[in-house]
Amino acid sequence: MPDVGEGLTEAEILSWYVKPGDTVTDGQVVCEVETAKAAVELPIPFDGTVHELRFPEGTTVDVGEVIISVNVGGDAPAGPAAPVAETPAAPAAAPAPAATPAAEAEPEPEGRQPVLVGYGVAASSTKRRARKAAPAATAEPAAAAAAPAPATAPAAAPVVPGQLNGSGPATGRPLAKPPVRKLAKDLGVDLTSVTPTGPEGVVTRDDVHRAVAPAAVTAAPAAPVAEPETPAAVAPAAAPVAVSVEARETRVPIKGVRKATAAAMVGSAFTAPHVTEFVTFDITRTMKLVEELKSDKDMAGLRVNPLLLIAKAVLVAVKRNPDVNAAWDEAAQEIVRKHYVNLGIAAATPRGLIVPNIKDAHAQALPELSRSLSELVATAREGKTTPAAMQGGTFTITNVGVFGVDTGTPILNPGESAILAVGAIKLQPWVHKGKVKPRQVTTLALSFDHRLVDGELGSKFLADIAAILEQPKRLITWG
Template sequence: MIEEFRLPDLGEGLPEAELVQWMVAEGDTVKLNQTIAEVETAKAIVELPSPHAGVVKALHAAAGDVVEVGAVLISFDLGGGDAGGAKVPVAEARAEGAAEADAGEKAQPNLVGYGAAPRSSARPQRRARSVAVRAAASDTAVLEAAPHDVIHTPEVSEAPRERPRSTPPVRALAKQLGIDLALVEASGVSGVISRTDVEEFAARAGATAVGSQTVAEESLDIAELTPRSGERTTRTPIRGVRKHTAAAMVRSAFTAPHVTTFLTVDVTATSELITSFKADRSLAEHRIGIMAVAAKAVCLALGRHPELNSAWDDAAGEIVQHHYVNLGIAAATGRGLVVPNIRDAQDLTLAELADAIRTLAETARGGKTPPVDMMGGTFSITNVGVFGVDAGTPIINPGEAAILALGAVRRQPWEYRGEVALRDVMTLALSFDHRLVDGEQGSKFLVEVAGVLREPGRAMLLR
């Protein structure tokens, strides 16, 4: 019996997704809820669990293909099949899947977000295949291999491989070089395949590397691939996060009338407070920084200026005022700009906000931000200062009333208590929707946020 599995709606209302990589190959025996593929939508990389226990009959897309929601992705043989020349005990696979369901897993997998059941330590057997290497027009050897292929040499084991672990920029590089990550060994103790691992493998295979990656440690991984020598232009398909971000920014810019106000503030007291936190063993592990203090200041100010924590519902002809803060944090990643949000940020302490921001950053860096975390934001912050920028005019995240940009903290001469002294100074830029927020309201909100950054003790007076 052949069953087809179609790409489901991943809960984001998006019409398509790009197939990042298969975790199975034709002929594999799979269990119910076993991860079979990774797909990348305009918002996140999502793991797809198998809806059946059986044998993979056919894969209907290749890594890099853009698949429409509802299109057939994979076919399963539920009545048995030939895997590696032997009949596969499908009944046993079904029994294992049923046993897992009895242990607390649902018979139907959750196809939204990260719904795959925890993986068993036992991996399904895969058929060994050979790797084809062909010469390109430039006499450069390009490695071509299907997912999870193994090289048939005496030094390489035929044992099934674990799923390769890597970051989205590394997968992008491997894809551009035509390298199957299943063939690359991680050199570090973490088991995560690095860019160096891919480049060294490419060199051994005769492939040509395509440039270097620069990672800004203060930001959330911005990857830039340089063109091959001799190429005058590089064309990249507009899809995924970049496509989604472009559409959202155009919609925001041409729907909400933007107004941006600026305020430069002395944040020396906040810098000194942060330094004291780092010296305190009970607080050092939270890594409280200027972003966390600004986030706390925003949450306090929004309670006193709710106009900036509202939304314009054009269809209903209503202004929706939120009595909670889902604080969006703009994150620049190798896949593009994403804005996941911290739920009910108004209820978090300064240390809890710092922890939440760090967790958000690490998740975004790995391309694993769940789609639900990028929905329902009410106000956003973007930290352009990590790039050495003093100020900018940020575009409001669609569906929100305002966004605050934090500039770089500069040590510079500043008037202080009637004298000129070296102080830590930064510029704040607030963009707001003029349909929802008047100039007076936006200015008062910005002054209040700046007041907390200038004198953190003022937070004790606010609620």
């Protein structure tokens, strides 16, 4: 598992795109992993044949652990399934000792050996986390792979439904697509207990749903204790009770993006003294400008919305109040003033809240800023945001208005001194030119680190943003 981002120590394997026996080439993507910041596709740096997948999908692996081995020799057997399926073939057992933890302590045999991606041939033992497979099957995988297989082993392996081709009895991992695995995890269904009906033994969504009721029926034998004379009649009646109890709670492991977000927010909330200020104002002129820009030929094909002009207003206000764009360095006891703006935009994704940022947003004209925003949002929705895209932010905007929320008290993104929450834009009665008229009104909330942004600076900065959005011509006169 390579270090895919600064400071990350582990990643979860989301999907394998290859299986033992597959041919791979240098640069080919073989799996997708989820770090604490994003989902990342990992390429393989070798040409050869996949020998073994060390961890199943859904496993969290420490950086530096071996996750896949590859046979780089052209005349070697393809994978760990060979020793089981072809007991007479003597060379078939050669790769197994180098591809299992129990054998890594032994000297490597001469000749071609499985290459461990990113780290060369295994030279030392590797600590592995416990898998969820059967204990008896995983306790001594090296012995199962290296020892001559019994006559009954070849016949037993193919009949295991949903077993990964080439994984053998050491893993017994059912075949299922990532969405199906997530569904099973959410419903508390063990995929190894599900009977697959898909092509080539693949577990489908319907298989998982059908397994929910049978899973409850397995608890039914306890019910006949009260009426042992009619166990067959009691068992079906007890099933609905067990299902309803199962449905009352769902436990979701805290990991990946959500785990990192929780840790960052707790650290930020209890490290930086937060102050939040609010301003409600008339944004009607900005909304009219948005409509005009949509038909402007210079903005043709670009996404124009209120967030675009709010982001531009923030950049102008930062230029007028540069001390807001700073960071507190506790270790060095220094305030670090940034002469650039990496503008973060909080984005809600299926994996949790992430904050990718637009690098050097202060130097971008409106059309370029629009393209950057569109690319940032599209990439986040696809789950393809890279760790690098979320590092180095200096100021963040979170748009809670899209959910119909008026405002909030946002928590600072770690390493930044301020964050702006944009509330819903609503038509409200407002005093305009001495008369009460319906106007577009919104509320902005600015949270800032009071260690380096005092009340005066925070208030001026927030007032500048509101003034620009009330009179968007200030984008020109102040920008």
